[in-house]
Amino acid sequence: MxxxxxxxxxxxxxxxxxxxxxxxxxxxxxxxxxxxxxxxxxxxxxxxxxxxxxxxxxxxxxxxxxxxxxxxxxxxxxxxxxxxxxxxxxxxxxxxxxxVSELKNVAIFVSKQPHCLLELLWEWQSGDLMANLALVISNHEDTREMVESLGIPFYHVPSNKEIRKEAEQRHKELLEEYEVDLIVLARYMQILTPEFVESYRNRIINIHHSFLPAFVGARPYERAYERGVKMIGATSHYVTNDLDEGPIIEQDIGRVDHRDHAEDMKKIGQTIERSVLARAVKWHLADRILVHQNKTIVFS
Amino acid sequence: MxxxxxxxxxxxxxxxxxxxxxxxxxxxxxxxxxxxxxxxxxxxxxxxxxxxxxxxxxxxxxxxxxxxxxxxxxxxxxxxxxxxxxxxxxxxxxxxxxxVSELKNVAIFVSKQPHCLLELLWEWQSGDLMANLALVISNHEDTREMVESLGIPFYHVPSNKEIRKEAEQRHKELLEEYEVDLIVLARYMQILTPEFVESYRNRIINIHHSFLPAFVGARPYERAYERGVKMIGATSHYVTNDLDEGPIIEQDIGRVDHRDHAEDMKKIGQTIERSVLARAVKWHLADRILVHQNKTIVFS
Amino acid sequence: MxxxxxxxxxxxxxxxxxxxxxxxxxxxxxxxxxxxxxxxxxxxxxxxxxxxxxxxxxxxxxxxxxxxxxxxxxxxxxxxxxxxxxxxxxxxxxxxxxxVSELKNVAIFVSKQPHCLLELLWEWQSGDLMANLALVISNHEDTREMVESLGIPFYHVPSNKEIRKEAEQRHKELLEEYEVDLIVLARYMQILTPEFVESYRNRIINIHHSFLPAFVGARPYERAYERGVKMIGATSHYVTNDLDEGPIIEQDIGRVDHRDHAEDMKKIGQTIERSVLARAVKWHLADRILVHQNKTIVFS
Amino acid sequence: MxxxxxxxxxxxxxxxxxxxxxxxxxxxxxxxxxxxxxxxxxxxxxxxxxxxxxxxxxxxxxxxxxxxxxxxxxxxxxxxxxxxxxxxxxxxxxxxxxxVSELKNVAIFVSKQPHCLLELLWEWQSGDLMANLALVISNHEDTREMVESLGIPFYHVPSNKEIRKEAEQRHKELLEEYEVDLIVLARYMQILTPEFVESYRNRIINIHHSFLPAFVGARPYERAYERGVKMIGATSHYVTNDLDEGPIIEQDIGRVDHRDHAEDMKKIGQTIERSVLARAVKWHLADRILVHQNKTIVFS
CATH class of the missing domain: 3.30.70.260 (ACT domain)
Structure with missing residues (x-):
């Protein structure tokens, strides 16, 4: 492969x-x-x-x-x-x-849920994501096999509130070693420190599993279910130090109905997350995005 | 006609x-x-x-x-x-x-912006909105001509904070006189009192010009522009006494990009508002909607 | 896994x-x-x-x-x-x-292009495709590894005009051995004989890479490009003996523009094919589809 | 107004x-x-x-x-x-x-069905269609009132196979008199002669009520119903002398299901026709369209 x-x-x-x-x-x-x-x-x-x-x-x-x-x-x-x-x-x-021939070096950060990572790997294998997938960093071991089977280095860096500083130190070393240009948070469930975010300004792309600014923060599908919305969405954005408030790159939505519980919404939403994140990453790699006043100009 | x-x-x-x-x-x-x-x-x-x-x-x-x-x-x-x-x-x-042959009597409330009213009138003329459009009530004179030209009674009932009680008294008289089953707020920019809302529980449909729960309240297009969203939406819902918190009936969205100012978003949004409100009204008229725990079951 | x-x-x-x-x-x-x-x-x-x-x-x-x-x-x-x-x-x-607990046995037929097969495998791994993926049959070796790595039997059965009869004989043996209920043609580029189709009436689902009935037959993306369409689509249908004329189960489309060549359309189209086929298969597995007069009733 | x-x-x-x-x-x-x-x-x-x-x-x-x-x-x-x-x-x-301040002079041709005409009039009234709506020409009297009520000249020019030449002569006189730049066929059900088409090359926009190239020709909704499609569409294109084969400007689709008869499809389709034609006309008016080899380049 x-x-x-x-x-x-x-x-x-x-x-x-x-x-x-x-x-x-x-x-x-x-x-x-x-x-x-x-x-x-x-x-x-x-x-x-x-x-x-x-x-x-x-x-x-x-x-x-x-x-x-x-x-x-x-x-x-x-x-x-x-x-x-x-x-x-x-x-x-x-x-x-x-x-154009200078491909960007990309690091993917992931936690347990693999769907966004898998989509990026799939696009990459299909020749639709023109980048060096330099490494994958995860605070869990779950996705090691699927990453390494493609010949991509996988690093398990445990992270949580208590050891955030140590984890980020290790992240920085790895990112420097691999000369990373772009960080993709493919459902990475850990907070990054302001220093880290600043040093990769407009070069960290996150996927949030709601149609921002609806359901900022945690558990968006549960809250969408409780509110009884008829559509759910996903939002890719550059990371800033205001939670879920960074410049929006792309959004999309899908229909749900009264029969869909939070768990169903999550499944429907994962399909949306996958494509919304992949589009944002491809646009960044193709130098299509400019950031101005916390908004993006995306040249189509 | x-x-x-x-x-x-x-x-x-x-x-x-x-x-x-x-x-x-x-x-x-x-x-x-x-x-x-x-x-x-x-x-x-x-x-x-x-x-x-x-x-x-x-x-x-x-x-x-x-x-x-x-x-x-x-x-x-x-x-x-x-x-x-x-x-x-x-x-x-x-x-x-x-x-089914007992058509419901409908009252449309409107302020200055005519687009939602016009859509309902258009659907009605086309034979797609099976109801008696009993009357239109407005706090402005702007839409009188288009309403009366179709043979529908139009009532100008001035309303604002100071004279809310008097206005609602007049509303109630008219609604009783015309034996109204359903009230449609087609961009009616006045607040209704809790008593009024209670007496038409699950029988008042409003259109909100955002993808709720994003941008609850006033000026949603301006706030959408400021946030730099890539999609805007509209939401039809039954009116309750919690602002923009009633059971959602239908939602839809449309794409915008960095070139769209708040004014452009408003125009794009109006097209969405029109169809989202019309669908909700038609579903209600066809007895397709049940409300349970602040959510709707919509039988398709 | x-x-x-x-x-x-x-x-x-x-x-x-x-x-x-x-x-x-x-x-x-x-x-x-x-x-x-x-x-x-x-x-x-x-x-x-x-x-x-x-x-x-x-x-x-x-x-x-x-x-x-x-x-x-x-x-x-x-x-x-x-x-x-x-x-x-x-x-x-x-x-x-x-x-419901009697899962259906499914055979997937595939040629060289893996995208539809991969989507089905992905849905299956995610617990969204409730079936026994009994075996994969291909006239090429390309997808053997990805299939076998999931513990699913893979059979390479060469097929072309000259050896169609022999190939189908082998197919029948395998389908009987695995007691197959549903055959999915996940971009399988060989014609099936009328006898074969008849013996799996309304139990063979195909994905056609166009918005039928536009571009019946071969090379739909090339022809879509030549015609200058602004949207391309995909269609899943039950196979009958009239080429691309079987009962349509599901369709979807995506936007293209003047910059998209046939090759770009193909890539955009593959994403549509994947989801359109997966939806059709899931509906069949959930016993949601009835066929009547060459049309489907799909209970949502 | x-x-x-x-x-x-x-x-x-x-x-x-x-x-x-x-x-x-x-x-x-x-x-x-x-x-x-x-x-x-x-x-x-x-x-x-x-x-x-x-x-x-x-x-x-x-x-x-x-x-x-x-x-x-x-x-x-x-x-x-x-x-x-x-x-x-x-x-x-x-x-x-x-x-930009030199608004184009537009003639709208219509037969009996008013929905596309009404959409254009509505967009024009809303200030979204920046053109001089110079005149409306129809082979029927049905839409006279709605046109004249807006102060737009309406001409009833009977037309059918037998009197095509005389009708076109009258059309030409009117188009010259009003110095028309663009002709919009808003569901005009008469064939135009090759001479006429040639003299307004890439300046006649038609709306076809199907997703071309599916259902070229007459009765597309009936044929879509008979085929059992799951989506219907509409296509706006410049008129050439090959029926429904001119350069496509815009297309869109909407979902239907097994419960929708040809008549329902027609209603759903009309909404699509309205918006697809309006977009094409607005793009032409904004000089966004170039034609090359029977395809359009549409600058967004």
Whole structure:
């Protein structure tokens, strides 16, 4: 199985070896696109997709995502990135340039429930999740076998209130060792400390098992059942230090009816959780998401 | 237009003159269906649809909705209803029998925004809302013309905090005069008193412009925008004295994205509100809804 | 993993040891429900759910699905079934009584693409597919490992036009050996002979990768791409001898846009195929489906 | 009502008096965006939204939609449009520049069924359909009143096989008189001649009451019922001379079940038709649609 996935990832990188993405956020003003596209043109780059959005023509915010092909990108990338800095400075840009063939390193955190982890593993095996699944960290042993059978390192790091500091210390070591770019909390039931969250700002994606802001906090399915709602949902978001209050990336819902108990809702909800989390992760990996004022701009 | 609708309603009543519905809620025990179906059979009734649901086989609650055809129902209905009382007593039933040709009298309350009212009027004209639209009551004059143009009486009853009592007194007179069975709050922006709500228990349907329990209370679209949600919704529910906490009948949602401001969300939301309210009203009119412990059982 | 699933199945059977289902289709007339419910009452059975549907009150068809609990069912089931025969005869019923604890034996046929097989295996492991997954038959070796790792027998039976007869002979032997009740074609790319189909009438479920009747036949995603549709779908149906013309059980769709090539549509479609097939299989296993005039009645 | 709509349209035009849209389709090559954005920058224009899509980086097709604000657009628009011609020529562009405040003139064709017409009128009254509803043409008198009550001219032009030529002659006169930009067939049940279609190429939008390519042609709901589908749909498309084969703009579906007869499907379908047609019309009015090889690129 592993070599099968390796082949898929290799082909993907080969196919996109000349492709890069540029994400920009800056104060709006005339001439930004002109300047950026002139810049790329001088490197022989061809813009193959671009999406731009401004909050307001007068004194607003400017957001753009550009995909471009540049022959020989591999050898030029660092130079292009360096050369772009004065352009970025002129417009006070927050920006990021990423070579598509540089796959991001992903760590998945999971507790006992495996459904979200399994969905990500499934997408990855199918060649739909273009990333290095660097490692899986869990406070339980339950999912070790399914992870290791795919050749992915699995680390059991016990964690609870009492040993949170020690656990996070171990997390940090592992994340540094594997040079992790993105952390996915695939139903990881432990709280992270503010320091940890801050050091991975907008790089930790969580799945909450309700349609936020309904049922913030614990036991959302039980509370949904008690309230008698006719739909349940799931929400993926970047983690901040306000519980379930981070920037929402994606949401979806499913129908339930009076016959569905909390346990049925949980099962229906798991299907929703799986797809909502997978979409968010894929969008992040494809550099489609910008965060601004606790909201996300998702370029489709 | 009026005679056109009258024809539709007349044809519907004629077609269903032998049909009745029986809704039952009682403690579960063996033999209920046997007893009820035997009872109906002795009147030559043919059960054309039935849906039954029990919360739990052991010591739970039993709910059933039966549609039956009984030749000559018109002359027998009162007798059947009377004869059913001892059966109902044996099983401690909460129950209701309704002749389909006895259309319910409906009052619509509306403030300034006409979209929900218009949807109901449109469904009614199309022959999809089988009811007598007895009257429309509003605290504004805005919708008078569209209502009266369809031959429906329109009453302007000013209402606000200061004159709530007087307004409700007038409401009650009108509702009694028109023998109203169901009140639909089609974006009626005034609070009703507990006395009023109690006297129309489970007979007042409201539309709330959010996916409850998210954004209980005022300005839900503005708050949805501020939170950065990716979906907005609407909820129809029976009115109780706890704001936006009554039994939910139906919910639905629609997608929004980062480009949608509160005003855009409001427009997208109005389409959802229209259909969610119309479905709830049609289900109530078709005797499909039972309320139990602040939840609805909706027989599809 | 296997013992984990065995535990789930065992618990399910234990929990439902007194429960049975009764499916009936007969000409409509007054008194059917009365007679059937009287019959069940004499055995001390409690009806816990029932859904009835008639095509037309006058001279139509009557369909009902009943779930009932009968203490000591295990020892009484055969007798109840036998005793029901004269009742059934009086009303010319097509009928079926099934003890819920008697799990159905299921054979899955698959070719190379594993996504539908994997979904079924996943649902089964999660305790959401209540069946004995008796065996998997494939004309390729690709999925052997994932099947055998769950302790399910895997048989590689090569098949193509030239050796269809021999292959089907082998299929029949295996299906008889494992006493198979239901065959699921989880993207099995071989044609079945009319004799084979006839001997498993309404017991073979196929997934077609289009929203039937659009794109009957081969290469539906390619043709969907060429036509420029904005949505693609999947359809599960019972297999008949008219290609893709059998009774439809379930359908669903997903959105695509101008950027999606046939290959993208295929990926989006696979997610739809997975859930549409799984729903159909679960409904069949729960005895929710009746077939009448090449259509299905699905009791929800 | 009329003055109410006039106010809405007036405010919209005033608010967007400096805004224009530029739609381009040409062979892909590096430098297009650079050249176009430089061009706009020289006029002091600020690009407020842009979406670009290329079919393939190597030798493919390039599509872009740009919205820009240019102070004093009203007086400069013709000049900008003229000056853009050499740029367009250099890249062999098919292109269109449109001032947002220049509302398009729309003619609606309708036969007897009013639901699609009513939806468009409703959207227009609500200020969601930014166009001049110039006139309504019908081969029946049924909808005259609802149209004229809004101050929109209504023309009854009888049409059938025998008098098609005369009818189309009258249509052409009216369309020229009102300088119509877009024709919407809101359930207009007459065939148009190839000459007529050609003269409004990609400017006639039709709603077909099925999920194309399923049920091409007449009586789709009856055929959907006969086939036993579990979902029905609607499709809006540009009209070509191949029946129901024009470029698809939008599709949507809704669920039905075994209880729904053709007549029920028709009612459920009408709701879908309404929204699918309205979306297509709004996208066309907002210059969001490009047609290429019998498919649409819809910029969201």
């Amino acid at each position: 592993t070599s099968y996935v390796e082949d898929k990832l290799h082909n993907y990188k080969e196919k996109h070896k000349d492709r890069a993405r540029l994400l920009i956020h800056c104060p709006d003003q005339p001439g930004i696109i002109s300047r950026v596209s002139d810049f790329l043109y001088t490197y022989g780059a061809n813009i193959v997709a671009s999406h731009q959005y401004s909050t307001d023509p007068e004194g607003g915010e400017f957001f753009i995502r550009i995909e471009f092909d540049c022959p020989g990108l591999e050898t030029k990338f660092s130079q292009i990135e360096a050369d772009f800095q004065p352009v970025a400075a002129d417009f006070q840009m927050n920006w990021k340039m990423a070579a | 009026t005679s056109y609708v009258e024809d539709k309603l007349h044809n519907y009543k004629e077609k269903h003159k032998d049909r009745a519905r029986l809704l039952i809620h009682c403690p579960d025990q063996p033999g209920i269906i046997s007893r009820v179906s035997d009872f109906l059979y002795t009147y030559g009734a043919n059960i054309v649809a039935s849906h039954q649901y029990s919360t739990d086989p052991e010591g739970g609650e039993f709910f059933i909705r039966i549609e039956f055809d009984c030749p000559g129902l018109e002359t027998k209905f009162s007798q059947i209803e009377a004869d059913f009382q001892p059966v109902a007593a044996d099983f401690q039933m909460n129950w209701k029998m309704a002749a | 296997t013992s984990y699933v065995e535990d789930k199945l065992h618990n399910y059977k234990e929990k439902h040891k007194d429960r049975a289902r009764l499916l009936i289709h007969c000409p409509d007339q007054p008194g059917i429900i009365s007679r059937v419910s009287d019959f069940l009452y004499t055995y001390g059975a409690n009806i816990v759910a029932s859904h009835q549907y008639s095509t037309d009150p006058e001279g139509g068809e009557f369909f009902i699905r009943i779930e009932f609990d009968c203490p000591g069912l295990e020892t009484k089931f055969s007798q109840i079934e036998a005793d029901f025969q004269p009742v059934a005869a009086d009303f010319q019923m097509n009928w079926k009584m099934a003890a | 009329t003055s109410y709509v006039e106010d809405k349209l007036h405010n919209y035009k005033e608010k967007h008096k400096d805004r224009a849209r530029l739609l381009i389709h040409c062979p892909d090559q590096p430098g297009i965006i650079s050249r176009v954005s430089d061009f706009l920058y020289t006029y002091g224009a600020n690009i407020v939204a842009s979406h670009q899509y290329s079919t393939d980086p190597e030798g493919g097709e390039f599509f872009i939609r740009i919205e820009f604000d240019c102070p004093g657009l009203e007086t400069k628009f013709s000049q900008i449009e003229a000056d853009f011609q050499p740029v367009a020529a250099d890249f062999q562009m098919n292109w269109k520049m449109a001032a």
